[in-house]
Amino acid sequence: METEELYHEYKPLLFSLAYRMLGSVMDAEDIVHDAFLSFNHLENKETIKNPKAFLCKIVTNRTIDKLRSAAHKRNEYVGTWLPEPLVEEKNDPSHSYIMKESISMAYLLLLQQLSEIERAVFILREVFQYEYDEIADIVDKKSTNCRQIFHRAKKSMGEEPKTSKTELAKMTIKVEQFIKALQRADISQMLETLRGDAVFKSDGGGKVKTAINPIYTAERIVQLFISVIKKLPEGASFKYKVVNDRPGIVVNINELAAYVVSFEFIDDKISTIFMMANPDKLVHINRTASGSLEL
Incomplete structure (x- = not known):
């Protein structure tokens, strides 16, 4: 061959x-x-x-x-x-x-x-x-x-749970609910989609300001997201994607991916949120980035 x-x-x-x-x-x-x-x-x-x-x-x-x-x-x-x-x-x-x-x-x-x-x-x-x-x-x-x-x-x-297409679809709906509630600053709806003991982990690599340590509890995560979305420039956009076999969001600023967020679930609620903000780790995405869902 x-x-x-x-x-x-x-x-x-x-x-x-x-x-x-x-x-x-x-x-x-x-x-x-x-x-x-x-x-x-x-x-x-x-x-x-x-x-x-x-x-x-x-x-x-x-x-x-x-x-x-x-x-x-x-x-x-x-x-x-x-x-x-x-x-x-x-x-x-x-x-x-x-x-x-x-x-x-x-x-x-x-x-x-x-x-x-x-x-x-x-x-x-x-x-x-x-x-x-x-x-x-x-x-x-x-x-x-x-x-x-x-x-x-x-x-x-250990064993990682397998995710069926049906389960992925249900997770995607929950992520959409979370994002839409975030856009409306609807804190109670955001909390409804999160587990009380949810965890947020972000990677800025020292290149972008982000939380250095994990953020624990749904209340603190909601406060953080409300703060972040207020600072996004006009024209920023969301694009729903599958990220590492899980529902995710690509946040574009000036037509380039600035954040990639993925979500883990336990019992139909968001248990962990991972956010990549390190621009060095987004280069491969920006080579092929296209399309968006406007805020």
């Missing part, structure tokens, strides 16, 4: 692997691109019996190297670190493929608590259903070790 054919067939899978490992869209794209370049330059690539496994090994190793080299930057990060949001685009089949597997912000944050090897083993087994012998070859560990690593990681991660 030619490299171009392999690229079209395996790019979504490899991007999904790299994104889950790193929590970065742009870094994942770069690593996948470089992996195919490296594969294409191999003199003996025709002799490789399993190109898919070979490419997975390249991507896994490079993401592990990237995580280790960037560890000190994470420790020095200003405020709460959140993964780069992945906004589903209807005209991008690769994103549709990725969204088929749960990839919520909450789950990605749990993955970040695992070591690099634990993360790789867990993703390859849990998400991509690789056999332990295959995983062992990719991460250069024994099969029995990979089995132990997976079970340890699985215990830490």
Whole structure:
């Protein structure tokens, strides 16, 4: 199979692997691109019996190297670190493929608590259903070790609830209710959509003023949102999107994404709100941003 054919067939899978490992869209794209370049330059690539496994090994190793080299930057990060949001685009089949597997912000944050090897083993087994012998070859560990690593990681991660299309539709209605109430400054309606113990987490990366620490309780979150919307410039717009497999909002200012917000639910009420405001983590969205829902 030619490299171009392999690229079209395996790019979504490899991007999904790299994104889950790193929590970065742009870094994942770069690593996948470089992996195919490296594969294409191999003199003996025709002799490789399993190109898919070979490419997975390249991507896994490079993401592990990237995580280790960037560890000190994470420790020095200003405020709460959140993964780069992945906004589903209807005209991008690769994103549709990725969204088929749960990839919520909450789950990605749990993955970040695992070591690099634990993360790789867990993703390859849990998400991509690789056999332990295959995983062992990719991460250069024994099969029995990979089995132990997976079970340890699985215990830490727990089970993420699957979200059906029906449930996603119900969640989207709740988000619309929350946003419309916000636009009217209807505090009681906003509180009605939130759990009392709701949490708000935002990532400005020290580039944009935002809450450095999580905000707890529905009352404080409502006060914060009322304050924020009052400061939005005239012409700001909302666009409803699926963000990391959850209902979300892209807030555009001057036709560029300034905030991406996603929502988690428990018992039909909003339990966690994640807001990305770091412009460095919104570059990939602004490359393809279009359309809006006017305020």
